[in-house]
Amino acid sequence: MLKMENVSKIYRTNLIETHALRKVDLHIGAGEFVSVTGPSGSGKTTFLNLAGLLETFEEGDFYLDGQNVKGLNDNQLSELRNEKIGFIFQSFNLLQELPLFDNVDVPLRYRGFNAKERKDRIENALEIVGLSSRMQHLPTQLSGGQQQRVAIARAIAGQPKFLLADEPTGNLDSLMAQQVMELLEKINQQGTTIIMVTHDDQLARRAHRNIQIFDGQVSDLAQDQTDVLIKSE
Amino acid sequence: MFAYNLKLAFKSLNDRPSLTILMVAAIAVGLGLFMTMLTLSHQAGKIPMPHISKQIHLVQLDNREVTADEAENFNQMVDLTYQDTQNLLKLPSAGVEQTLAWNTNGILNVEEQEIQPQRSSVVATNQAFFTMFEVPFLYGEGWDSDADQFSQAVIVLSKKSNDYLFGGINSVGKQVRLNTHVLTVIGVLDDWFLARKFYDRSYYQAWPDQAFIPSNFAFDSDLPRNARFDCWSTTTNPGKFRTNYLTELKTSECAWITFWAKLPNHNLEDYKTQLGQYIDSQKRLGRFPRENQYFLTNINDQLEVISNMIGREQMLGVISYMFFAVCLINAVSILLAKFMRRTKEVSLRRALGAKKRTILQQHLIEVVFIGIIGGLFGILFSYIGLQAMLRVSLYASDYVRTAADLMPYHQMDWEMIMMAFTVSVSCTLLVGLYPIWRICNVSPASQLKAQ
Numbered sequence A: 001m002l003k004m005e006n007v008s009k010i011y012r013t014n015l016i017e018t019h020a021l022r023k024v025d026l027h028i029g030a031g032e033f034v035s036v037t038g039p040s041g042s043g044k045t046t047f048l049n050l051a052g053l054l055e056t057f058e059e060g061d062f063y064l065d066g067q068n069v070k071g072l073n074d075n076q077l078s079e080l081r082n083e084k085i086g087f088i089f090q091s092f093n094l095l096q097e098l099p100l101f102d103n104v105d106v107p108l109r110y111r112g113f114n115a116k117e118r119k120d121r122i123e124n125a126l127e128i129v130g131l132s133s134r135m136q137h138l139p140t141q142l143s144g145g146q147q148q149r150v151a152i153a154r155a156i157a158g159q160p161k162f163l164l165a166d167e168p169t170g171n172l173d174s175l176m177a178q179q180v181m182e183l184l185e186k187i188n189q190q191g192t193t194i195i196m197v198t199h200d201d202q203l204a205r206r207a208h209r210n211i212q213i214f215d216g217q218v219s220d221l222a223q224d225q226t227d228v229l230i231k232s233e
Numbered sequence B: 001m002f003a004y005n006l007k008l009a010f011k012s013l014n015d016r017p018s019l020t021i022l023m024v025a026a027i028a029v030g031l032g033l034f035m036t037m038l039t040l041s042h043q044a045g046k047i048p049m050p051h052i053s054k055q056i057h058l059v060q061l062d063n064r065e066v067t068a069d070e071a072e073n074f075n076q077m078v079d080l081t082y083q084d085t086q087n088l089l090k091l092p093s094a095g096v097e098q099t100l101a102w103n104t105n106g107i108l109n110v111e112e113q114e115i116q117p118q119r120s121s122v123v124a125t126n127q128a129f130f131t132m133f134e135v136p137f138l139y140g141e142g143w144d145s146d147a148d149q150f151s152q153a154v155i156v157l158s159k160k161s162n163d164y165l166f167g168g169i170n171s172v173g174k175q176v177r178l179n180t181h182v183l184t185v186i187g188v189l190d191d192w193f194l195a196r197k198f199y200d201r202s203y204y205q206a207w208p209d210q211a212f213i214p215s216n217f218a219f220d221s222d223l224p225r226n227a228r229f230d231c232w233s234t235t236t237n238p239g240k241f242r243t244n245y246l247t248e249l250k251t252s253e254c255a256w257i258t259f260w261a262k263l264p265n266h267n268l269e270d271y272k273t274q275l276g277q278y279i280d281s282q283k284r285l286g287r288f289p290r291e292n293q294y295f296l297t298n299i300n301d302q303l304e305v306i307s308n309m310i311g312r313e314q315m316l317g318v319i320s321y322m323f324f325a326v327c328l329i330n331a332v333s334i335l336l337a338k339f340m341r342r343t344k345e346v347s348l349r350r351a352l353g354a355k356k357r358t359i360l361q362q363h364l365i366e367v368v369f370i371g372i373i374g375g376l377f378g379i380l381f382s383y384i385g386l387q388a389m390l391r392v393s394l395y396a397s398d399y400v401r402t403a404a405d406l407m408p409y410h411q412m413d414w415e416m417i418m419m420a421f422t423v424s425v426s427c428t429l430l431v432g433l434y435p436i437w438r439i440c441n442v443s444p445a446s447q448l449k450a451q
Helices: A044-051 A074-084 A100-111 A115-128 A144-156 A174-189 A201-205 A221-232 B002-014 B017-044 B082-089 B128-132 B145-149 B159-166 B215-220 B238-242 B246-251 B265-283 B299-310 B312-340 B343-351 B356-396 B403-410 B414-440
Strands: A002-012 A017-028 A033-037 A059-064 A085-088 A162-166 A193-197 A209-214 A217-220 B056-061 B097-109 B118-125 B137-140 B154-157 B175-178 B181-189 B211-214 B258-262 B294-298
Touching (some): A002 A044, A017 A217, A033 A201, A074 A085, A115 A144, A162 A174, B002 B017, B017 B403, B082 B246, B082 B265, B118 B215, B154 B175, B159 B181, B294 B299, B312 B356, B312 B414
Parallel strands (some): A033 A193, A085 A162, B118 B211
Antiparallel strands (some): B097 B258, B137 B181, B154 B211
């Protein structure tokens, strides 16, 4: 479903080279809920940006839904991003001057859906997150938790195969974080693969699988445990 | 997608409207000044009777003394003496029309007591004037060769004079007084738009003179001669010829009459030959002491020399170009700042699937719209600027010329209006390319982590 083979990402300036990710080998299957943890500056966001096709990489191969994305041009990456991936950000990243309906509409516009299909999808997505009655409200009229639910509605409206969440509960209190987490679990149960970066160990443990990133190197705990079991046998 | 981008572009213009107003104002003010100067230059550059202007030649013969300076162009050359005009009119030039013109003035009056006598500028000429210059007539026509030959008391009125003296009716056959002389109206001009009043070599922008009379009649009536008399040094006080000494003037070597010939290409060489032969014949009589030199200058070439001499429009043109450039730079700075404020939104839209070309289209629409609005207001400012320049021109002429005289040279035609739009949109687009390029190259990942 999502497969990285020897993927490396290096940031270069005139003076220094920074290895943000080093030779990442990773496979995430369809329908998995994977948490990504690690200290600040370890490369979690870079990993998420690569997975979300927001950045390119220097080495290795990356297969998304069976398609090797290496060498795709900007237009192809945009189309793939729009079709296959939904994003949820820590700071919600809603367009403050647009009502909820129009916020959720943004990725659907770029997908080229007609007006009726867009309307159906927006209403459905807002229904899922429990905000169908507030379609014409502005984001500023909502609480943080509600804003994050709008962001989730925007992410799932196009029915992508992947949801990439970067600290989705980082700006929320525990009660709202709980609600958002339950919502993500519900979406995952319907078949969407979720990759979630978090600092919260408790939330990370609720995922099917945890990946740790340290100093640009990925440590896949599930894979490690499998290896240990194989050795002990 | 275009409709969506259009909506986003309009929304962006409404966002922080003060910045939008500032950008539009910068473009409009710069364009206004630019178009004002361009219009003046455009109108000044228009050529009267463009379809025959290359055939209408000013004729000048160099009868000056040997010590006179070399003349490089027609503007440094004297006009014709009375005797030369009379001799040239008798040249056996088949198919060549020739006319002469000199300015006089007088009081035009009619019998009706309620009409105030009017001081008028009058052109003394011959019958060929009206056919050569394709003068439009509202009523009647120009006089015939008999009127020239027998010095008949006939007059052609301008439309403005006819409106004043006769209330605009067909006045052909009616009588007017020019000073103490009674003349019969033989024709009334229609509106005669001359981009430059060339026939008396004033070249300024005005309507024609108020009346036209046969030159011989003007001589016989000893009307004043409003001219510059370029005389040989042996003639003292040439100013005396303005109102006196007509007989002496007619035999003098004072050049003062403007002379024109209509020379289609096939006649030009033949006419030149005849001029050369004429000068040779006069040399044998002791005239024309210098080399065989004459000037035949068509209207286009005259205006080119005059335009280079005036130079005012060109200087103002350069200033207006620079001012417009400064205004555009101001506008683009604001545009850049406005676009850069939007990097987070663009980054988000790119992450959500917007292609670069979609972002490009959205911002192009916005820039074009600013260009169009700037163009509209620029045309309004141009109108105001031209009105201001009209007042300046009136003041500069000591109010001798009227607003009606100058109006045609201070208004934009459709060609200029379309040019204003094109200049506004294309220049705004051109300078907007950099901000657009910057915003289109915002990385989708660059701003998403920002709080």
